[in-house]
Structures are given as structure tokens and as C-alpha cells.
Amino acid sequence: MAFSYTRTIRLADTDAAGVVFFARTLAICHEAYEEAIASAGIDLRNLLGAADVIVPIAKSEAEYLRPLRVGDKVRIPVVPAALSANAFAIRFEIVKLGPPEKVAARVRTEHVCTSLAKRERVAMPAAVAAWVAAR
């Protein structure tokens, strides 16, 4: 069963159109990713440069299906999948809690494992590979 993150939409997520600013949708999914890997025992700081292998986002795609407003409660399932020995993708849905529940957005990100020392793609760190394989 996929890891899910829950979140309340905050005023700082919204813009003058009264709904979540589109780019904030991706930031909210990144929070879900941070929580998912933390729950798998992975320290995000290692992936940001504390260890040699960083995992930057190479691509993102998003569909914005329904507006989200301040105070809305959302659940975000996080589903990773390997793309190669060096890269993985994550699928997110932002589900507005109900009743009835409705999918407000779908987001997909691609992450490429990169060695800071070698400046090239390298294999996923073991903990990341285990997290990706477990789903």
C-alpha cells in the first residue's frame, strides 16, 4: 500500500485568484516525497549534498484538475518506480478529502542519481533503491 501524506492547504499556498498557485502544487508534492523517504529511514540531507550522491529532479509534469482553497484537507499518495539503475520516477495524486473525495491534481517527477565527485549519473544509493523497489 502506498505511503500517503496528509496536509491542510494554507493561506501561503494560495494566490489572488483564491486558489492554490499552480507551482505550489509541486512544492506540496515535494513535502509528501520528503515525508515518504523519511518514513523509509532515508535522511534527506544526504540527498542534498551531505553524502556524495545527490538526487535532483530532472523533469516534472502536472495536471491541475480542480481548484484547492485555504483550509481544504488533502491526502497525497506517493508511488515511486525505477526508470533505470540510476533514475526513478514518482507519481503523486492530490486527493481533496470529502465526502466526496476528488482528485485535484496529478504530478509526476523524475529524479536522477548523480555523483558530486564524478559529475556523472551513478547507481541509486541502496536505501533509495530499496524504497523505490518496495512500492
Added chain:
Amino acid sequence: MAFSYTRTIRLADTDAAGVVFFARTLAICHEAYEEAIASAGIDLRNLLGAADVIVPIAKSEAEYLRPLRVGDKVRIPVVPAALSANAFAIRFEIVKLGPPEKVAARVRTEHVCTSLAKRERVAMPAAVAAWVAAR
């Protein structure tokens, strides 16, 4: 006992110095305020213009005492106090969970109740006054 909000520091809260960007500290405290009034049964949307009386922030002060990093867990007690019939202040602390616990920031905001129709200061809505008085 004061309402407290708990939160994990997210990558989007940080900047290239490796710690929380100072202005995000205030945004994080506003989340705590949103959660505090929601727990008191107040709908934030009414205070944003859905009802006649809005409650904009007139002043803020902050002391940044210790850096916060991605993954840090914080607890934020929220303590409101009336300033007049029309205005209230809120004191926040951002306490980095330990052990040992340490106060990372102190923030104070002032909120002034304003009628959109009359374009002048008006008395606090009853629900807001009750929330302010209860603490």
C-alpha cells in the same frame, strides 16, 4: 494551556544558506495561527473577505535565535491577547524539538479588525473575541 502546532521543516522553507529563509519563519507561524483558529471553530475564509470583517496583519516582529534545517521538527505555541476592542496580538515561539528543546525564533503579530463595507476599524467578531479571551 496554549494551542500548539507541530510541523516539520521542509526543503521549500530553506535557502542556499542551508537554513530556513527568515521570511518563511513568519509564514510558518501563520500556519500555526490558521490551525489555532480552525481548532476554535473559526473559518479563516470569513476573515479573508467572505464575511464583512477582515483581520489583516498590521505589524510583525521576529527574533531569529537559532537556525532551523530541513527535517527539523518544531512545536509552535500560539498565544493571542487583546490589544483593544478592535485589535489583538499573537505571540509565537518556534521550539525546535529535542532533546534538548531550544527556542529557534520568537514572532509577534498584530491583527486589526476592519470592516470592508465601512472601511474602518470595528469590534472583533464574536468568535474571534472568544478565541482571544480563552487563552
Added chain:
Amino acid sequence: MAFSYTRTIRLADTDAAGVVFFARTLAICHEAYEEAIASAGIDLRNLLGAADVIVPIAKSEAEYLRPLRVGDKVRIPVVPAALSANAFAIRFEIVKLGPPEKVAARVRTEHVCTSLAKRERVAMPAAVAAWVAAR
């Protein structure tokens, strides 16, 4: 010739990895869109609900090719294209100024004209259609 927006990368755009946070890349492109339509005489406030037809973003795609750091200067050409009578896409590049110049990101957004009153897709407002056709 395409409209271009120039911008300096700010500390608030970056995260603890030392580079621009991926979702900020889309926010920076949205600034370029705001400036492009303003330079075409279109008032963004009308597209946010002041007039009946709003133009929400339905999809976004982004490729993050090179890291951007605080102080970097970027140029962002903005190239709209009609998708139908009701919808248009915009292609953005974030070009890091040089020498040598390098493309740091490519972003594409889709915008769907929607009537607030009718709650359905409607034709692009004339000023928007003219802007899209001019490029």
C-alpha cells in the same frame, strides 16, 4: 521576435541544496508570462476573476537542465501558441546569461479559458487571442 523577461535569481528562490528549488522554476516562468501579457496591454487582474473569463493553468511540464544559483542572471523568452479556440500553450526557456549562455530549464504550460458564470470552456478573450496570434 518573442517577448523576453530578465530576472536575477534571489535567495528566496533557492533551497538548502544551494540551487533554485524546482517548483520556483515554474513560478519564475509565471512572472515572465505576467510581464509578457502586461506588455501586450492585458490586465492580469481580469484573468483572475475581475472579468468573467479566467485562464487557469491546466497542465505544466518542465525539464531542469542545469542548476541556477543566487545572483545568476536569466533571460526567459515567452512563446504562446493556440491549442484550440479555448486554450493556448506557452513555451518558456530559462537561459542563464553568460558568456557562454546556457539553457537551464524548459517549461511548458497549458491555459484553458473558462467562464465563471457558465462554468465551462469559452473562447479566448479578444486581447488574449491577439497576444497568442501575434507570436
Added chain:
Amino acid sequence: MAFSYTRTIRLADTDAAGVVFFARTLAICHEAYEEAIASAGIDLRNLLGAADVIVPIAKSEAEYLRPLRVGDKVRIPVVPAALSANAFAIRFEIVKLGPPEKVAARVRTEHVCTSLAKRERVAMPAAVAAWVAAR
């Protein structure tokens, strides 16, 4: 004459109340600071940890006097002043361009020069001291 930074208010600066989110006011002033020190030949990256002395913000105060909306043009004069050998303050005004011009916000920040190696307050770097003294 004080350095001034000009800026257009962007959609991402606003929230669902239709105006600039209070904490973004401080972020906008920080942009003005970044531009002011860059124009004085100071590389912000050095103050973020590339050199030994960092200059974190220890305090901030803000008065939010008038709402700012998307598309508004603002001018932000930046006025530093020494507080001691180790610390300086900056006063900002966010002036909404007119006619008539109106002050929308006043912000003050305090910055304390700190050695990463010594973990204590140290004298301002010469370039920073010169910038502070010149105004």
C-alpha cells in the same frame, strides 16, 4: 542618496485575500538588499558561507500600512546603518508608485556578522562596512 530597487508585484506574492501575503513583504525587501549589496560590488554568496563570515538576520520588524495587489509597481529605498562593529540594521520602505505615491510598508532588519569558524560575532567584512558607512 539611498539605493532603490524597483519591482512589480507578482501573482506568487499574493494570497487568497487578494493582496500580498505579509511574509512576502519581507522577502521582497530582502531582494532589495540583495540588489543593493550587488550594486556595491559585494557577492552575496560570500555572505552565505562561501567566505568565513556570514551575516544572518537576527531580528525583523514590519508595519503593513496599505495592501499591495498583483501588477502594482513598487520602489524600495534601502538604508543601512551600523549598530556596532559587528552588526548593522537596514530600513526599507515599500513605496507604491503613483500618482500619488503611497508608503505601503516599512520594514527593518538587523544583521549580525558571525564567523563560521569561531562561532562568534566578528567585525563586519570591509566591503560590508564600506557599504553601511556610505549611506
